[in-house]
Amino acid sequence: MEYFHSVTLDTNKCHGCTNCITHCPTEAIRVQNGKAKIIKERCIDCGECIRVCQSHAKIAVADTFAMLDDFKYNIAMPAPSFYGQFNSMFTIGQILTAFKKIGFDHVFEVARGAEYVSAATRYILENENPKKPVISSACPAVLRLIRERFPNLLGNVLNIISPMETAAILARREASEKTGLAPEEIGVFFISPCPAKVTSVKSPLTLEKSNVSGVITAKSAFKKIISIIEDVSEEENLSVSGSEGIFWARTGGECLGTGSVETIAVDEIHNVITVLEEIDNGKMTSVDFVELSACPSGCSGGALNIENPFLASSRISQQSKKKPQIKEIKDLDVDGLRWEKEVQIMTFAPLDSDxxxxxxxxxxxxxxxxxxxxxxxxxxxxxxxxxxxxxxxxxxxxxxxxxxxxxxxxxxxxxxxxxxxxxxxxxxxxx
Amino acid sequence: MIKRYILSGEDFSIAGEASSSFKAVLKKLGIDAGIIRRVAIAMYEAEINTIVHGGGGECEAEIEGNKITLVFRDQGPGIPNLDLAMQEGYSTATEEIRELGFGAGMGLPNIKKYTDSMNIETEPGKGTTVTLVINL
CATH class of the missing domain: 1.10.15.40 (Electron transport complex subunit B, putative Fe-S cluster)
Known part of the structure; x- marks a missing residue:
């Protein structure tokens, strides 16, 4: 079996030091013959090595703007964490309008997709009596960690697709109706804070095929937008999400949206492992919902972002205060948002089969x-x-x-x- | 193959280390994930019991071809009424221990639920030996 990974090594830059091997939460890296080597079966694309590599030898492979030429109509889908990369003097409307100046025909907020996922989560918690604690499936690095190290907990994982996939379905449907173009003629591009999202689009665990056409890193989109955003004088009315969706960009945002009584929100991959260990030991059964994100401060701390995670997280709070709590969802179809396939367990080879x-x-x-x-x-x-x-x-x-x-x-x-x-x-x- | 773990009665914060470490061993041996989970839960509960009620002791974990046997020994006060101790919700834990999140009275019933056999030998003032078997 071939494994696609966004996280890769630039051999020329690698000095063969020990930073990445000692920080990797799944012990997926070794240094051999003076260069780091990523063990593909073990890597969960969390991006921890990208963060700690001082030679910048760990890189995230993603798509480029050239891919926009493959489609007749292109939609940018910024993750809510993208707003936190900009000074709060810029409005969300301005940031969204700026995407239309750098080659996109339209823009759709992933935060809106998050509001659909929150609504579906509330529905499941209220009506389906799921196994407690329900574990969030939104962070793709955590999902890969669970199938690799905690396969017993897959039954606790919320079987709803991610806000990114939800937003892609909504965005493409809307654009197809508006333009009359066939769905495959419409390019949907996720603006990603992390390498794990790239991997989840290129080799999805819960869908046969991703609804997202390509993934552009937050870094590269930021570079294009920051140079023109001040020229965006008239912002278009492109924002479709309320504060509930935008809050998903920071730790605790997803929990807020569940409307549950007892929830815990955990960020940073090593903390996530500790909590999963406890749940695996039969603890925390009184907790309704557990939000887990691999990055510190949640998606605001994604390895492909630019800004300090704590500052970005504070900006998310400021931006969301300017929004209504949630814009009503009239067309919620919970079954349409469920996983298409079960996550395959990934176990390491034992020391010997006997x-x-x-x-x-x-x-x-x-x-x-x-x-x-x-x-x-x-x-x-x-x-x-x-x-x-x-x-x-x-x-x-x-x-x-x-x-x-x-x-x-x-x-x-x-x-x-x-x-x-x-x-x-x-x-x-x-x- | 036998693994031995010392369970110190001095420090609650290390409770769970033995079960975590044994869980890692079982994974490397290629034991079925469902069995590992049962072993881990039973071992964790028994480990807490040995530390909280037994004042510390030791655990011997043996893996054979068809079963895993866990033996917990302590030199604590013993269990005065075993029938009561087996009831869900019955607990003799002090307020201090309950504040730490232990002592909900689920220990022994939970262990029984996750193992194939459980044997308890206890003598007031001398200590308790709990033997658990999980079939492979």
């Missing part, structure tokens, strides 16, 4: 670990001494990769050479 052999390898792994320095320095190219021991047992690494074990070996060897030399001299004297 349990007895796997146990033998596990014991070997522990023996090796006992010999290692337990410093988790990463110099060997594995994120920790434990992972190095596992990599050795799996045949991907050797004990010589550990510089501390290597130093001991060199010292022993030097001692042996010295003794041999002494013996040789004694032998000569005697001779």
């Amino acid at each position: 349990l007895g052999e796997a146990m033998r390898k596990m014991e070997l792994m522990e023996e090796i670990y006992e010999r290692l320095p337990k410093l988790d320095c990463g110099s060997c190219g594995s994120p920790s001494c434990k992972t190095l021991a596992e990599d050795i047992v799996r045949g991907f690494a050797s004990e010589n990769d550990c510089i501390f074990l290597m130093r001991e070996k060199v010292r022993d060897l030097a001692k042996e050479l010295f003794e041999l030399n002494e013996n040789y001299r004694d032998f000569k004297k005697e001779g």
Whole structure:
């Protein structure tokens, strides 16, 4: 099976340092022969490595503006977090109008899609008695984390498509009715705060095919818009969403929209893992809804954004205050927003397919670990001494990769050479 | 294959570390995800019991070809009335412990629910040994 990943490595820029391997939440990176290597089966595209790489060698592959030429009519769909990238003196209307000056025919807010997802969530919580706690499915990196590390919790995950996919359906339908063009002649482009969204469009987990035609990074859209936004003097009436949808850009926004009594909102991938562990241990069953986002401050902290996550998040609050709470949804079709297919569980290969052999390898792994320095320095190219021991047992690494074990070996060897030399001299004297 | 865990009675914050660590072991051995979940829940509850009621102790987790056996031993006060302890909602936990989110009286009933067999040997003043089996 081929895996598409947005997060990739620019080999020329990689110095082979240990920043990315020690920060990766799924231990998906190793340094081999002086360069980082991403293990495709393990990467969840959270973008943590993009954030920590000081050489900027980790990049997110996305689409370019050239793709607009493939369609007769193009719609930009900015994520609500995009508004937080701009100084609050610019209105949402101005930002949306600016998209029409950089090559798009129309613009549709993903925040509106979020309001549909909130309405569907409320419906499910009220009428379908779902397994508690219900876990949000909006963050694609978290969804990949769950299917990889917490497959038992897939039954708790809300089986509703993301605000981005919802918005794409609404935007294309509306444009097709307005222009008379066939749906496939209309390009729908998501302006993305993160690489995980790119991956979810290119290889969706819950749909046969994404409704989004292409994904443009928030960074590249920002660059185009910031140079012309001051010239947007007359803003068009393009905003279709209320504060409820816009609030999704920051931590807690999705929870607010559920109307539930007991909710928790968790951001940053390591915190997310801790909470999922607890739910997996049978805890938190009294909680109605759990919002999880891989990035600090939610989508406002996405790795492809420009602004500081905390500032961006504060701007979202300011912008949403200028809006009515929600604009009424008259055409909610909950079944139309459900997943088309179940998420496939993704399990790692065990140490061995035979349990007895796997146990033998596990014991070997522990023996090796006992010999290692337990410093988790990463110099060997594995994120920790434990992972190095596992990599050795799996045949991907050797004990010589550990510089501390290597130093001991060199010292022993030097001692042996010295003794041999002494013996040789004694032998000569005697001779 | 046997794994041993020391469950210190001094520190609640480390409760759950043994079950987390054993869960990781089972995943690497390729044990079915549903079984891992049952082991993790039962082990977590028993771990809390050993720490909260038993004042700490140890856990021995053995994996064999057809079953996983978890033995929890403590030298605590013992369980005075086992029938009561098996009732959902019955708890002897102090107010202080309840404030930490434990002691809802679901421990033993939950453990029984998630395991294939549960055996408790307890003697007042001497301690308790809980043996749990989950079939593979």
